[in-house]
Amino acid sequence: MCCDRLDRGDLAPQREPIISGTPAERDFSGWSASVSYLRPASRGETRLRSSDLVAPTAIYRNYLNHPKDPAALIAALRRVDQIDAMPGLNSLLVRRLASSENLNLTKDRSVDGNIRAFGNTINHPVGTSKMGGAGEAVVDNLLRVHGVSGLRLADAAIMPTIVSSDTNAPAIIIGAMAAWMIMVDNAAGSRTVGSSTLLKPACVPSPR
Numbered sequence: 001m002c003c004d005r006l007d008r009g010d011l012a013p014q015r016e017p018i019i020s021g022t023p024a025e026r027d028f029s030g031w032s033a034s035v036s037y038l039r040p041a042s043r044g045e046t047r048l049r050s051s052d053l054v055a056p057t058a059i060y061r062n063y064l065n066h067p068k069d070p071a072a073l074i075a076a077l078r079r080v081d082q083i084d085a086m087p088g089l090n091s092l093l094v095r096r097l098a099s100s101e102n103l104n105l106t107k108d109r110s111v112d113g114n115i116r117a118f119g120n121t122i123n124h125p126v127g128t129s130k131m132g133g134a135g136e137a138v139v140d141n142l143l144r145v146h147g148v149s150g151l152r153l154a155d156a157a158i159m160p161t162i163v164s165s166d167t168n169a170p171a172i173i174i175g176a177m178a179a180w181m182i183m184v185d186n187a188a189g190s191r192t193v194g195s196s197t198l199l200k201p202a203c204v205p206s207p208r
Contacts, residue, residue, distance in 0.1 A: 009164040010039040011076050013083075019097065030097065033084065035076040036122060038164045041066035046128045064116065073119070074111045081105050124167045129157040143178050154178035 012035065019030040044062040049055050064070050084093060095101065099118040104110040129138035134146045137160070143152040156171045163170050 008039070010037065010072065012036040012038055012164075013076070013080060033080050035073070035080060037069060037072050037076065039162065041068040044125075061121075063119075063121070070112050070115060073115050074108055077111055077115070078105055124156070124162065126156040126159040126162045126167060129153050130160045131158045132160060142181055143174075152178055152182070 014032075014034045014036065016032045018032055040063075042062050042065045045060050047058045047060070049058050084090060096103070099114060103114050129145075131137055131139050131141060131143070134140070137146070139145055139153050139158050143154055143158060145151045145153060154175045154177075156167045156174070158174065159167075159170070
């Protein structure tokens with residue numbers, strides 16, 4: 001939606017038959033329309049505050065700090081408006097409610113301000129301990145922490161880039177693959193543990 005050609009989805013529109021507010025405030029029918037940007041170019045960071053293992057980390061999200069991100073969302077909101085303008089929906093539409101009641105979709109500055117004022121996160125952070133080569137990442141392609149013996153990471157933190165979907169299912173698969181690799185290691189390469197045969201998925205390389 002934001003680019004001429006894409007190799008994967010970058011936007012997820014949502015439309016729900018609900019509106020915000022209490023029934024007393026909203027005693028009429030309506031719908032909510034929003035869009036999620038799935039492939040942000042902005043990058044945050046997580047830093048240690050101290051050597052204390054239980055001290056909270058410092059998280060810098062850096063939302064919308066890359067110009068590609070607000071541009072994509074501006075285009076997406078305009079597409080949502082085009083959909084609402086189609087006869088099937090437009091005939092039902094009386095007016096917009098907050099936060100878009102005063103939104104001027106023809107002005108980039110107005111749309112950008114609305115995004116920054118009312119945009120939110122769906123809390124799918126990834127990549128704080130990404131997979132890659134030594135010196136450029138935290139874990140290798142078998143989820144082993146570089147330079148630390150006997151330690152693997154197995155959650156969304158190892159994703160080099162975020163997936164164009166909810167992160168729950170991919171994180172479950174990462175955990176399943178990690179469990180398989182640990183069992184193989186414990187079986188000393190025999191591929192069997194007790195009476196159970198360990199079937200290696202084609203996408204998982206043999207541990208070395």
